[in-house]
Amino acid sequence: MERPRTVSGMRPTGPLHLGHYFGVLKNYVALQHTEDAFFFVADWHALTSDYADPSRVRENINEMVKDWVAAGLDPAQCVIFRQSSVKEHAELSLLLSMITPVSWLERNPTYKEQQQQITNKDLGNAGFLCYPVLMAADILMYRPHGVPVGEDQLPHMELTREIARRFNYLYGETTFPEPEAMLTPAAKCPGLDGRKMSKSYNNGIFLRDTMADVEPKVKTMFTDKNRLRKSDPGNPDVCNLFPYHVLLASKEEQDEIREGCTHATMGCVECKQRFLKHIAEFLGPLQERRRALTDAAVQDILADGNERARAFAQTTMDMVRQRMGL
Template identity: 50%
Template sequence: MRIVSGMRPTGKLHLGHFIGVLKNWVALQEKYDTFYFVADWHALSTKYDEGLDLNELSIELVKEWIACGIDPKKSILFRQSDIKEHAELYLVLNMITPVSWLERNPTYKDAMNQPEYREKNNAGFLTYPVLQTADIILYDANLVPIGEDQKPHLELAREIVRRFHYMFKKEIFTEPKELLTEIPRLPGLDGRKMSKSFNNAIYLDDDEKSIWAKVRMAKTDPARIKKTDPGHPEVCIIFDYHNAFNKEEVVEIEKECRAGTIGCVECKKRCAAKINELLSPIREKKASLNESMILDIINEGNKKAGNIANEKMEEVNKVIF
């Protein structure tokens, strides 16, 4: 069973990426034929005007994947823009995909209610689900790991596949199915979505000093004034982090917090220590990797992915022309 999944190279990865995506990717590579790609063309759909150094960001992204446990010997790692068949199939699928299908995409409709997206509203953003479809079916992926909110995207991919098969009278693509995964939502240190733009994230390469400085300033229970006041862990950001990264102590910490026998500073220190314990080997592994090593891994992955993509596009073109 083959899995295909990608990530946009738009900046440094943080704990939200680790717990929401990378931890799952590492587990999946032990069970499936996994293809993980740098979605640099997808980055242009919303970031085309930001002057991103996509080459440098792509190298850093793969470096962090490997540091987190993605194994190039178990997974094929490649860069989307290096496999031109992605663009070729994207073009073909755009020719047969009704605009109305794209306009009903919940992500697109939500974005059009936000001024920053409404101003851009470029064709690439409208049609990015078509490129996603090309990314997936080019490799005959059986499964795509997604959260519940992404199900409409995969259903659209299946609709496009069925339309292609109907129009050209031959079934050559695998209809991808969702591999629904529970994607934990780790809040930023201020309670909002974890994001570089909000300056509320802990990054995978943050050192011990930086981690403590950030955790120390995180929001906690606003109703707790004194150390001995009973706490309410359900409204505390730090407790969310304990729940994610400190399973061994989370029950004890909740009990002590509610009883007022542990203060917020001590609670934060224990949280920061656990996060550093998680990130320390990731930092060390990342430091051991250089650009040359990463480019070799990407180039090797490109060759393997490229051979498969080339064969599939030859099949597509025979059916069409």
């Protein structure tokens, strides 16, 4: 039987951190075993905001694919490809832009929010405004039943569904299924300073960090700000470190840490030492797989994935052109 199909992508804008792994990559790894999965490096999307300085894009593409494969993505189980190498994405984006009202793009809450919050870049370009149309093309090209996303991407998913619905209405046939959002279970990965973990804040633990990089980060990591001494009872529910025990430690050890923290029998230093042990166990095998990947191996993975993605994309575009009278 034909398996259900899914697609998702990530922008190559810098190193991936624990938040990316637990929030996105872990789900990708699981989906490759149950779906016909297409995962792409969204390099065109990176240019919508970083067009002024694209000097790191190529390097970031290689490094991102290494992180993906090291985290468990298997090129034999899924299709890993580069967006810009499948030119059909650009053609479908152009054709979908013909039927997408500008008002749909301007009302997008993500567009409005980023225009207000990102003040160090000029986001007045057409590419940034049309970002959701390109995203819709990326998704609809593979006619998936669902797309793994976080809650922040729900407005984009709804717009993708509206564009699919409008195309089907205008051209009389169900060319595109309306894909459902496959919400990724929220994984709380706060940054080392208590803010959201982010590449731009440089407050994360990255998948390529050595333990020599990680240890000083963890030693200065915020915990419970109200716990000044070991003898002060703590509250794991407001601690910046405890969410990582939830992700990496057994349930029994989590209960032990909670008990020790709330009754002041375990200090933050010991708590951090336990986290360092678990992060070393997590990163060790991942980085061993990463070291085995050469740039040449990455290019082979992408070349094969590009060919497989392009073959599927061509069948979609044959239908689209026919139905649009081209």
